[in-house]
Each structure stands twice: as C-alpha cells, then as structure tokens.
Amino acid sequence: MKNYELLLIDDEAPVLHALERVLNGEGYRISNAMNAEDAMAVLAQRPVDLIICDYGLPGMNGVDLLEKIKKKYPNVIAVLLTGNADGNIAIEALNRFVLQKFLMKPWNDEELKGTVRKLLERQVVDLMKSLKAKDLMSKFAITVNETDSLLKVSHLMMRFKISGLPVVSREGKLTGIITATDLFRIMGRSVSKEISPETRRDVGQFMTRNVFTVQEEDSFADIINVMWKRDIHTLPVVKADEIIGVIGRRDVLNQYYKLFDKASEE
Numbered sequence: 317m318k319n320y321e322l323l324l325i326d327d328e329a330p331v332l333h334a335l336e337r338v339l340n341g342e343g344y345r346i347s348n349a350m351n352a353e354d355a356m357a358v359l360a361q362r363p364v365d366l367i368i369c370d371y372g373l374p375g376m377n378g379v380d381l382l383e384k385i386k387k388k389y390p391n392v393i394a395v396l397l398t399g400n401a402d403g404n405i406a407i408e409a410l411n412r413f414v415l416q417k418f419l420m421k422p423w424n425d426e427e428l429k430g431t432v433r434k435l436l437e438r439q440v441v442d443l444m445k446s447l448k449a450k451d452l453m454s455k456f457a458i459t460v461n462e463t464d465s466l467l468k469v470s471h472l473m474m475r476f477k478i479s480g481l482p483v484v485s486r487e488g489k490l491t492g493i494i495t496a497t498d499l500f501r502i503m504g505r506s507v508s509k510e511i512s513p514e515t516r517r518d519v520g521q522f523m524t525r526n527v528f529t530v531q532e533e534d535s536f537a538d539i540i541n542v543m544w545k546r547d548i549h550t551l552p553v554v555k556a557d558e559i560i561g562v563i564g565r566r567d568v569l570n571q572y573y574k575l576f577d578k579a580s581e582e
Contacts, residue, residue: 327373366392379405480564481493
C-alpha cells in the first residue's frame with residue numbers, strides 16, 4: 317500500500333466524502349479538514365505530502381490558506397479546487413506560488429487521480445534535483461597515500477565496510493583511487509601467477525589515476541548518472557583539488573530508496 321499522506325480541505329462533508337471515495341482506491345492515507353484551523357492542526361500532527369483545498373472556505377479562502385501553509389511547509393504539494401469559473405482565482409494563486417494545480421468542480425475522477433499521481437511522482441524527481449553532493453557525502457573521508465600497502469587498504473575496506481579509498485598526496489591533493497575491484501583484480505592475477513601475491517605492494521602501482529570527481533553543489537541526479545554510466549563505486553567530492561568528502565554507492569542507494577520509501581510496499 318502506498319503511504320503518501322493526503323489532506324483534503326472543504327467545508328462541505330459530501331465533497332470530502334466524494335474526494336475520499338475517489339482517492340481511497342489509490343491506497344493513500346487520507347485526512348480531512350473543514351476549515352483552516354483544523355487543517356493546520358492536522359499538519360502539526362504529521363507530515364503531509366499533498367493537499368487538495370477548496371477555494372470557498374469559511375473565514376479564510378483557499379488561496380490564503382495555502383499561502384499560510386506553504387510558508388510553514390514549503391515542500392507540500394497544493395491543489396486548489398473550486399466551483400468558481402473565474403480564471404483570476406487560478407492566476408492569483410499561481411502568481412503567489414502557492415499551488416501546483418488548479419481543478420474545477422465538478423471534477424473528473426480519472427483526471428483527479430492522474431493529477432495526484434503525477435504530482436507525487438514529480439515531487440520525488442524535484443527532490444532528487446534539489447539534493448546536493450554535500451548532503452550525501454561522508455565528510456570524514458578515509459584516505460591512503462601511494463606508498464601505503466595493499467594490505468593496509470584491504471584492512472581499511474573491511475573495517476569501515478567501504479569499497480574504495482581516495483589516494484592523496486602529502487599536501488592533501490587527490491592523486492588517484494584504489495577500489496575493492498582493483499584488489500580482486502590483483503588477487504585474480506596472483507592466482508593466475510601473472511604477478512606475485514605479495515600484499516605489501518604499494519597502492520601507487522595499482523591505483524586508478526584518472527579519477528572522476530564531483531563538486532559539493534552537484535545534484536543527486538548528476539551523481540547517479542556519473543556512477544551509473546561510468547560504473548563507479550566511490551566518488552570523491554573535491555573543492556579546489558582537495559578532497560572534502562566521499563560518496564559511495566551505499567550512500568546513493570540509501571538516499572534513493574529513502575525518497576521512494578513513501579511509494580514502497582508496506
């Protein structure tokens with residue numbers, strides 16, 4: 317069951333029941349409110365992903381309420397519903413950046429369901445674009461230098477459960493990267509007797525010197541593209557050629573599926 321949280325706001329109980337009937341089949345968790353005070357109370361109790369709000373509320377119209385909500389909960393998706401054919405209402409709301417969609421009463425059930433679904437899907441994409449490398453990276457990067465042994469590298473990887481280590485110079489400049497894939501390649505070559513199995517060989521003999529990196533402001537979507545297209549497991553984050561963090565595949569996977577957790581099967 318999808319566990320997106322929806323809040324329906326309308327001062328007419330039959331309208332709320334009709335909206336709930338249409339959206340219940342989609343598996344959302346749905347709360348109702350009949351006025352601004354009740355709506356704010358619901359929002360204070362639990363996070364809400366999407367709001368469908370009627371324009372003609374008592375005491376405060378829907379546009380003013382959504383503006384108030386957006387100031388406090390900027391990431392919530394807002395849909396305005398109204399029986400008033402005056403297009404100025406929609407223009408005003410859009411100009412005030414308080415909603416993502418405007419729907420007329422009576423609504424079309426399929427259009428309503430499709431609108432809600434698309435808006436929620438777009439929210440995940442928008443979040444992926446807003447997340448930056450600095451939000452994902454491990455700020456205390458474990459590094460090695462070119463003269464360190466492969467034995468030391470393997471111990472560090474096992475101890476900290478990581479699949480790659482940036483290689484830095486004495487000045488802290490990034491010079492390469494050594495990965496678990498490199499260690500397995502060395503093991504395979506030693507088994508085939510292509511090289512000596514001596515584990516004290518230096519990192520500098522086997523590291524990759526042409527390292528793909530990202531900047532701290534690069535987006536989550538860009539990071540996924542780089543890792544996927546280049547088959548990268550460990551991605552250093554650099555600033556002025558100095559390493560300031562590391563992003564591993566585990567970091568990316570955890571964040572990616574955290575974003576989609578609301579759409580996961582319970």
